[in-house]
Amino acid sequence: MRPPVCICIPARNEAEHIGRLIEALAQQTVQTFAVAICVNNSSDATHAKAVKATLRSNTRFALHIVQRVFEPEFAHAGSARRAAMDMGADLLPPDGLLLSTDADCRPPADWIETNLAHFSAERIIGGRIELDELEADIAPAIFMLRRRFDAYWQAVRAIEDTIDPVAWDMPPRHGDHTGASLALSVDLYRRAGGVPLLPTGEDRALVEAAIKAGGKLVHPNAVWTRASSRTAGRANGGMAADMQRWIDCAASGDIPMVPAFSQWAERARWRLRTRAKMGVAACLEAERALPPMACDIPLPDMAEAEMAGVQ
DSSP states (O other), X not given: OOOOEEEEEEESSOTTTHHHHHHHHHTOSOOOOEEEEEEESOOSSHHHHHHHHHHHHTOSSEEEEEEEOOOGGGOSHHHHHHHHHHHHHHHSOTTOEEEEOOTTBOOOTTHHHHHHHTOOTTEEEEOEEEEOGGGTTXXXXXXXXXXXXXXXXXXXXXXXXXXXXXXXXOSSBOOOOSTTSEEEEHHHHHHTTSSOOOSSOHHHHHHHHHHHTTOEEEOBTTXXXXXXXXXXXXXXXXXXXXXXXXXXXXXXXXXXXXXOHHHHHHHHHHHHHHHHHHOHHHHHHHHHHSOOOOXXXXXXXXXXXXXXXXX
């Protein structure tokens, strides 16, 4: 018997996108689930559009939607995602599956099904993020750069898997674990303390907290979703900021700078040594305290990245 599922969505001024997300959820191969939306600090018709799209879709999922106005110091992604996921957790038993996504995402029809296929009580399932192909004609430069970044990160993963393989997250795998597609049990979510109230990076902070609580992070390639390539996002420093940087690079003819592969190899060796000495939780804390890697090489083209990954 499969566990009950709730999709948890923070939404702020998402009237343009929320209907498309609801339509994608209505097309899921698993159709008996709940959807928890926290519409926060919005000045547009996000709430009305979500309700209307749900009624129009004639779906079998149960919509739970609230409107919140957070005080200015808490009007950020951490508060909104926490409110949505807390609502979902309250709707489900401890063995239920919480699935986080964003209002500008468009998951494939088997998104819930593939998450369920990889789900277990102690797993944290990160979903791969693809740019929405419906927007490819709008920003072709972004899609071209994204392909190069994908090749770069694939090479980084290959380096990590060679030096410091993780028994429960073996290749082939991707490396994404963001709020756009993140799954874990209600029990693990509560043990992790819920979504940290951070203006940005709340999703990755939740993953770290869940790992410290005993969770095992996995990145199955079969689990993925689409995200908008928009450049005006709802969280400072989020994916939209990356999109704008990529557009600026394309417009100027510059190539983004990234850390050399040798830095990733050294980091993997450091992680292997540190985790053996200190354990998983302390290793996470120690890694967070490290200075950022220097971006010392231009983003390799796809052939160069592929060569680096097989060395």
